[in-house]
Amino acid sequence: MSPSKLETEVPLKPAVFHILLALSEQVRHGLGIADEVEASTAGSVRLGPGTLYRSLKEMTRDGLVKEVPHPQQGEDPRRKFYCITTPGSEVLKAEAIRYEQIVEVARQRHVLPEAH
Numbered sequence: 727m728s729p730s731k732l733e734t735e736v737p738l739k740p741a742v743f744h745i746l747l748a749l750s751e752q753v754r755h756g757l758g759i760a761d762e763v764e765a766s767t768a769g770s771v772r773l774g775p776g777t778l779y780r781s782l783k784e785m786t787r788d789g790l791v792k793e794v795p796h797p798q799q800g801e802d803p804r805r806k807f808y809c810i811t812t813p814g815s816e817v818l819k820a821e822a823i824r825y826e827q828i829v830e831v832a833r834q835r836h837v838l839p840e841a842h
Contacts, residue, residue: 735788735817736824741781744771746790746818749810753797756782756806782808790814 748762785791832838
């Protein structure tokens with residue numbers, strides 16, 4: 727992904743950021759992505775089916791994720807599995823850095839406590 731393309735992807739919609747985070751460690755199907763997002767945010771972020779599947783369709787179109795074969799025999803054939811792509815990883819990293827910079831400003835302005 728060229729730097730100019732990367733710049734147009736960031737900032738990400740929150741749903742896209744959370745989906746990429748959920749896929750950063752392993753291949754998952756749609757419900758698995760939604761469950762991981764909910765678990766990793768202690769329930770503060772819930773992706774409804776419309777948001778989740780619309781986002782996955784757009785992310786696939788944009789090359790951030792791709793559909794992959796079912797990782798195990800016996801999986802429900804209706805389930806689609808997704809993995810993050812190299813451009814998706816690059817965009818995720820850029821967005822995480824952007825968040826990190828925002829958090830640093832918040833710490834400097836005493837909105838958040840200093841990190842331990």
